[in-house]
Amino acid sequence: MLEVRQLTKIYNEQNKVENISFSVQEGQCLALCGGNGAGKSTIIKMLIGQLPPTKGDMYVNEQPIQNNDKQWFSFMPDHLQFPPLLTGYEVLSLFGQWQGATDERVKQCLDVVGLTNDQHKQVRMYSKGMQQRLAFAQALLADAALLILDEPTNGLDPYWVWEFKRLIRLEKEKGKAIIFSTHMLSIVEEIADTVVFIHQGQMLIYDSVSALCQDGKSLESIFFAQISQHMSY
Numbered sequence: 043m044l045e046v047r048q049l050t051k052i053y054n055e056q057n058k059v060e061n062i063s064f065s066v067q068e069g070q071c072l073a074l075c076g077g078n079g080a081g082k083s084t085i086i087k088m089l090i091g092q093l094p095p096t097k098g099d100m101y102v103n104e105q106p107i108q109n110n111d112k113q114w115f116s117f118m119p120d121h122l123q124f125p126p127l128l129t130g131y132e133v134l135s136l137f138g139q140w141q142g143a144t145d146e147r148v149k150q151c152l153d154v155v156g157l158t159n160d161q162h163k164q165v166r167m168y169s170k171g172m173q174q175r176l177a178f179a180q181a182l183l184a185d186a187a188l189l190i191l192d193e194p195t196n197g198l199d200p201y202w203v204w205e206f207k208r209l210i211r212l213e214k215e216k217g218k219a220i221i222f223s224t225h226m227l228s229i230v231e232e233i234a235d236t237v238v239f240i241h242q243g244q245m246l247i248y249d250s251v252s253a254l255c256q257d258g259k260s261l262e263s264i265f266f267a268q269i270s271q272h273m274s275y
């Protein structure tokens with residue numbers, strides 16, 4: 043569905059993300075992992091067209107991505123600021139108008155993220171987790187083939203982390219491709235099919251989660267082993 047080859051962003055000699063290659067297919071979920079400053083957001087910004095790559099290629103259904111063709115993905119940023127005086131329903135309706143979603147779809151998405159009862163409250167009265175769920179609803183609106191989610195579980199309580207995982211599994215069953223960045227490795231083990239692990243702008247691991255976690259190993263132990271190996275050279 044989506045393939046990236048040798049994706050590279052060189053901000054300067056110290057800050058760069060180099061030679062990232064991966065693909066994600068329909069019905070699959072790929073997790074972007076790595077510590078603070080590893081390069082996850084940089085990769086996402088290049089995927090969504092917010093940041094021009096220094097080099098590299100991106101393909102959707104084997105066709106090079108056109109700069110202005112945004113129909114193939116939905117995006118959930120890590121910090122989405124909503125107009126504080128609008129209600130949740132008004133906010134999602136506005137996004138719905140931009141994305142061509144019906145009022146029925148707006149209400150359906152509010153329901154999916156558990157905001158039906160709070161839809162007529164102003165967003166300034168929403169908690170961080172509620173705003174995060176509204177941002178997730180915004181990403182679901184268009185029913186796009188690929189969901190790109192930047193740290194989607196930030197601020198969610200345990201129940202909504204559990205619900206998020208359930209919703210992602212449902213999207214996978216519908217044939218959606220999903221890319222998400224996270225620091226929560228337990229979530230990766232539970233819902234991702236493949237994982238990209240980045241350290242200081244370099245891709246150290248690109249593999250299936252089941253292959254990595256065979257023999258009962260945890261992603262945490264695998265990633266730490268990779269980092270220490272990388273640092274010893």
Ligand SMILES: Nc1ncnc2c1ncn2[C@@H]1O[C@H](COP(=O)(O)OP(=O)(O)OP(=O)(O)O)[C@@H](O)[C@H]1O
Binds near residue numbers: 053054056058078082
């Ligand atoms: N606009 C910029 N100009 C220069 N360097 C940048 C810029 N944006 C990011 N960087 C640098 O690029 C590297 C990757 O940053 P990025 O934000 O992609 O990391 P991240 O994995 O998303 O981190 P976090 O988990 O902390 O959000 C870091 O060294 C960062 O300082």
